[in-house]
Amino acid sequence: MYRYDEIDQRLVEERVAQFRGQTLRFLAGQLSEDDFRPLRLRNGLYIQRYAPMLRVAIPYGLLSSRQLRTLAHIARKWDRGYGHFSTRQNLQYNWPKLEDVPDILAELATVQMHAIQTSGNSVRNITTDHFAGVARDELVDSFVWCELLRQWSTFHPEFSYLPRKFKIAVNGAEADRAATYLHDVGLHAVRNADGEVGFRVIVGGGMGRTPVIGHVMQEFLPWRHLLTYLEAVLRVYNRYGRRDNIHKARIKILVKALTPERFRADAEAEWAYLKDGPSTLTGEEVRRVEERFTRPHYERLAGDDAGYLARLAAEPAFAAWVKRNVQPHKMAGYAAVTLSLKKTGVPPGDATAGQMDAVAGLADRYSQGELRVSHEQNLILADARQSDLHALWQEAKALGLATPNIGLLTNIIACPGGDFCSLANAKSIPVAQAIQERFDRLDYVYDIGELDLNISGCMNSCGHHHVGHIGILGVDKNGEEWYQISIGGNQGLARPGAPAAVGKIIGPSFAREEIPGVIEKLIGVYLDRRESEDERFIDVVWRTGIEPFKERVYDSDHQEQKRRRRSLATA
Numbered sequence: 001m002y003r004y005d006e007i008d009q010r011l012v013e014e015r016v017a018q019f020r021g022q023t024l025r026f027l028a029g030q031l032s033e034d035d036f037r038p039l040r041l042r043n044g045l046y047i048q049r050y051a052p053m054l055r056v057a058i059p060y061g062l063l064s065s066r067q068l069r070t071l072a073h074i075a076r077k078w079d080r081g082y083g084h085f086s087t088r089q090n091l092q093y094n095w096p097k098l099e100d101v102p103d104i105l106a107e108l109a110t111v112q113m114h115a116i117q118t119s120g121n122s123v124r125n126i127t128t129d130h131f132a133g134v135a136r137d138e139l140v141d142s143f144v145w146c147e148l149l150r151q152w153s154t155f156h157p158e159f160s161y162l163p164r165k166f167k168i169a170v171n172g173a174e175a176d177r178a179a180t181y182l183h184d185v186g187l188h189a190v191r192n193a194d195g196e197v198g199f200r201v202i203v204g205g206g207m208g209r210t211p212v213i214g215h216v217m218q219e220f221l222p223w224r225h226l227l228t229y230l231e232a233v234l235r236v237y238n239r240y241g242r243r244d245n246i247h248k249a250r251i252k253i254l255v256k257a258l259t260p261e262r263f264r265a266d267a268e269a270e271w272a273y274l275k276d277g278p279s280t281l282t283g284e285e286v287r288r289v290e291e292r293f294t295r296p297h298y299e300r301l302a303g304d305d306a307g308y309l310a311r312l313a314a315e316p317a318f319a320a321w322v323k324r325n326v327q328p329h330k331m332a333g334y335a336a337v338t339l340s341l342k343k344t345g346v347p348p349g350d351a352t353a354g355q356m357d358a359v360a361g362l363a364d365r366y367s368q369g370e371l372r373v374s375h376e377q378n379l380i381l382a383d384a385r386q387s388d389l390h391a392l393w394q395e396a397k398a399l400g401l402a403t404p405n406i407g408l409l410t411n412i413i414a415c416p417g418g419d420f421c422s423l424a425n426a427k428s429i430p431v432a433q434a435i436q437e438r439f440d441r442l443d444y445v446y447d448i449g450e451l452d453l454n455i456s457g458c459m460n461s462c463g464h465h466h467v468g469h470i471g472i473l474g475v476d477k478n479g480e481e482w483y484q485i486s487i488g489g490n491q492g493l494a495r496p497g498a499p500a501a502v503g504k505i506i507g508p509s510f511a512r513e514e515i516p517g518v519i520e521k522l523i524g525v526y527l528d529r530r531e532s533e534d535e536r537f538i539d540v541v542w543r544t545g546i547e548p549f550k551e552r553v554y555d556s557d558h559q560e561q562k563r564r565r566r567s568l569a570t571a
Contacts, residue, residue: 001064001294001370002147004112011155012109015116019043020102027099042122044115045101049422054093054101055118056108060128060146060170061089061373065360068371070111072356078104083356084416085341085349087464088167089127089373090118094420116154121162123153123234128170129177130374134382136330140189140197142172144290145226148281151289152227159234163241164249166234167206179375179491181205181214181500182467184251185233190220198222203233203263204255207461211502212252215260217267223286227279232271236263296368296383301333305386320442321393324404333386337367339379339396340403340411344436347429348414349377358399366392375464376413378406409451409523410436413464417457417474418481424457426474426481431455431515438516448523451537452491467491469538470522471503472515482509485518487549488541498538506550518553525552 004012019039026036040046044055056071071091075083078100084092096104108114118125126149128142129135149168153159159166171178172189180186186202198220205214221229237251240258255263312319327336339359342348351359359379363371366388367381374380379401384392396402405411412435415421417428432455439445454468465471467489475482485506492500510518525548526537541549 001062002059002143002289003292003294005292009109009112012112012114012116015043015114016102016105016109019105023098023102038120040101041120042117043101043105044118045098046119047422048094048420049418049424050420051095052098052101053420054096054104054115055086056091056093056113056115057118057125058090058113058373059150060126060132060143061130061375062143063371063373064111065363065369065371067111067113068356068360068363070107070113072353072360074104074107075353075356081354082350082352084347085351085373085377085379087375087377087413087415087462088125089130089375090125091373092416094416119165121164121166123156123159123162123166123168126150126153126168126170127178127375129173129175130372130376130380131177131327131336131382132172132372134327134329134331134334134336135173135175135177136328137174138172138330139174139191140172141290142170142178142189143293144286145172145187145189145223146170147289147292148227148286149230152230152279158231159238162234162238163243164246164251166237166251168230176492176500179464179467179500181492182207182211182464183214185230186214187226192220196222199226201229201233203267204252204260205500206250206252207464207466208250209247209459210250210252211461211466212256213500213502214252215255215263217260217264224281225275226281228274228277229267229271231279232267232274235270236266240266296370298331298334298383299385301331301385303332305333308386308389311390315390318390318393320446321402321404322389324406324408325402326389329383335384335386335389337381337384337389337392337396338374338406339381339401340405341378341401342405342411342436343400343403344410344440345433346400347416347419348412348432351379355399355401358395359401362392362395376406376411378411404442405445407450407452408445409439409448409453409519410445412436412453412455413468414455415457415462417455417463421457421462423460424474425459425476426457426483426512428455428457428463428472428474431472431474431483431512434512434516435519438520447533448527449533449536452489453519454489464491465489466502467500468503469536469541470519475509477509481512483512483515484509485522485553487522487546488538490538501542504546506546507554521552522549525549 046053079093132142169178169183188200201218202214372380414428414432418424452469455472456463456465457474471486473484486503489503490501
């Protein structure tokens with residue numbers, strides 16, 4: 001865990017005091033809504049469909065058990081007893097009262113947490129691989145680089161009012177578990193022929209209304225130039241990004257308008273003034289940040305634990321959980337465990353205050369007091385000993401957090417949708433639950449194999465529907481909720497033949513009650529056409545194209561149902 005120094009703590013506390021004064025003036029009628037809006041947004045406070053929503057920053061997804069207990073306490077005292085873990089590795093409270101938000105922020109500050117820049121036209125929470133530090137394919141510790149970027153970007157005076165929000169992802173491993181090609185800036189650690197560490201810099205990616213795969217601007221940027229080059233990129237965006245149209249204000253639109261080649265040239269020209277300047281990183285500065293992190297203490301274990309292996313052989317249910325929810329660790333005798341927040345019947349990503357307290361206890365007993373939040377909306381205990389896995393599994397089962405579905409169809413990513421969000425065109429949570437209920441039989445889900453299904457309630461794509469192997473988007477049709485289906489998206493894990501990709505829409509949208517059946521038909525095509533059990537849904541889509549899927553879904557029965565609905569609507 002990163003430990004605040006005196007400057008960090010003072011900065012957060014002063015921001016709390018500042019926002020308390022702003023809130024009191026607004027409630028007293030001394031600040032207009034227009035004046036208060038940018039102030040509350042910079043502190044993570046939205047006004048949603050039914051109540052305010054507070055988004056709490058979890059920098060690069062890393063939490064201590066003490067911090068999680070505080071989040072649980074806030075959920076009980078100031079909300080409705082639960083929180084929602086988002087795809088940006090943050091936590092959202094959906095029911096706080098406006099007048100209580102300064103008290104919530106003050107409580108967060110006591111455990112080195114905040115809500116700074118979780119909204120507004122600024123650099124948002126920086127995300128990374130949820131297996132950072134423990135993955136066997138790791139090149140560098142991405143937490144250190146994320147923290148350097150956090151300190152650089154927080155309250156940066158030049159980038160306080162960008163044309164639009166700005167999202168950065170850092171990946172320190174060979175596999176891209178941070179979706180770097182789908183961010184405003186993606187940074188993927190690489191080594192050159194001499195073994196030196198640098199970053200592949202990807203600019204102009206994103207989802208939302210206009211999904212775009214990012215463009216590589218630097219194949220190898222030496223680490224010491226990381227901040228100066230990013231500053232150059234942001235300066236170009238700040239200068240030329242559009243402010244007259246919110247839908248065309250993201251950097252991806254600017255890169256496309258200028259062309260990647262022109263944007264690269266402009267960034268290089270700006271960089272010429274910044275390169276080797278005061279923001280150039282030094283080994284001393286990197287070590288300063290690195291030394292603020294506490295590190296896990298690992299026992300020297302010989303290898304796989306004999307008792308663990310025996311349990312695997314004797315208990316099929318335990319073995320199924322291990323296969324789906326347990327990740328190999330770089331240290332012998334250890335493992336990283338994913339606690340699934342995707343139990344059937346529960347909104348994806350939600351955790352009750354009781355569950356948060358209980359997970360904090362699991363982290364203390366089994367993972368040295370730390371855990372992570374994944375962008376798939378699950379929780380990770382990254383440093384569990386193999387010898388403890390069976391006991392951990394039993395406790396997680398009792399909490400409803402041991403569904404063995406990571407990487408499978410029912411591990412659905414979903415935004416809160418129309419149940420909460422004022423921007424949503426349609427609800428996401430009921431659709432996710434209906435799909436989970438249709439595919440609740442685990443044997444069938446295992447047979448289907450690896451499949452990412454993502455749902456968004458609107459074009460803002462908070463559910464990352466564009467990169468789901470199957471993506472579902474809520475759309476409005478004359479005041480009614482309908483759902484558009486795309487297939488073939490991929491966030492870009494580094495495996496042969498699996499680049500980042502945006503899904504293709506298969507055709508006209510569907511009514512909510514039709515969606516589980518549509519998904520079942522898509523799965524049917526896949527099972528009919530796969531050439532082996534190792535061929536994933538996404539591989540079949542890429543090999544055959546979308547036409548076989550489209551034909552199965554839009555069959556005569558579906559067309560007849562649509563005709564009948566139109567007849568009833570006009571009767």
